[in-house]
Amino acid sequence: MNQDTKEQLLKKANAICSNTLMETLEITFVDLGSDYLVAKMPVSPKVHQPDGVLHGGASVALAESVGSAASYMFLDAENFMIRGLEISANHVKSIRTGFVYAKASILHKGRTTQLWQIRITNQEDQLISLVKLTTIALPKS
Template sequence: MAESLWKIQLGELDEKMGVQIVEESIERVVATMPVVGNRQSFGLLHGGASLAVAEAVGSWAAVIYASSIGKTAVGVDVSATHHQSAREGSITITATPLQLGRALTSHQVLISNEAGKRLCTVRITNLLLEKK
C-alpha cells in the first residue's frame, strides 16, 4: 500500500508572515508572501524573512517526499544568496528537488518578485528520519 503524502500545515510564523500555499507536490512546492509586514527598518524585504520562508517551503517539500517513503524530514543546512530586494507587492517562493535520497534531500528554493525577477536563491538540505 502506498503511503499518503503529507499535506502542508502552516505554523505560527508562516501565518504571521502571511504565507499562502499555491501548489504542493513532490516535484514542486510553491507559496506566496506579501512584502509589507516582512520589511526591515530601511523599508526592504527582510533577508531573514526571505530565509525563513524559503526554509519553510524547502522543508515542506522534503517532508512531502519523505512521507512517500514512510519517513519525515528535518533541516540540517540552509544557505542563501540575496540578489536584490523588494519594497512592496508579493514574492513567490518555489522549491524544487536537486536530490531525493533515502537519507538526505536537497532542494533549490527560488524567491522571485511579481515580475518574475529572482530576488534570492536558497539551497536547503534535510535529513530523512524514520517516523516515531
C-alpha cells in the same frame, strides 16, 4: 496529478500552518507539481528591515518553510519527520511591496538527505534570492 488532488494537498499543507511562523508571515502554499512546491508571501512592513525592504531573514524563513514542506509532501511523512540541516541564501534584488514567490525544486532525493533549490522571485518573475536547503528524513520512533 489531477487538479482535485493538487487542491486537496495544497489545502492540507496550508491547514497545518495554523499558529506557526508560516501563519505569522502569511505564507501560503499556492502550487505544486511532481517535483516542486510553490509558496507565496506578502511583502509589507511586517517583513521589512529598518530601511523598508524585505528582510533577508524573512526570505530565508520563506525558503526553509517551502523546502521543508516539499520534503514532507514528497517523502513518506507517515514514517519520517523532516528537519532542515543546512541553508544558504544569496539575496540579489530588493523589494518593498507586493508578493514574493518561493519555488522549491528537488536537486537530490536521497533516502536520508534531500537537496532543494529555492528560487524566490517577485511578481514579474525577477530573482530576489537564491537559496539552497538540505533536509534530512528521520525515522519516527
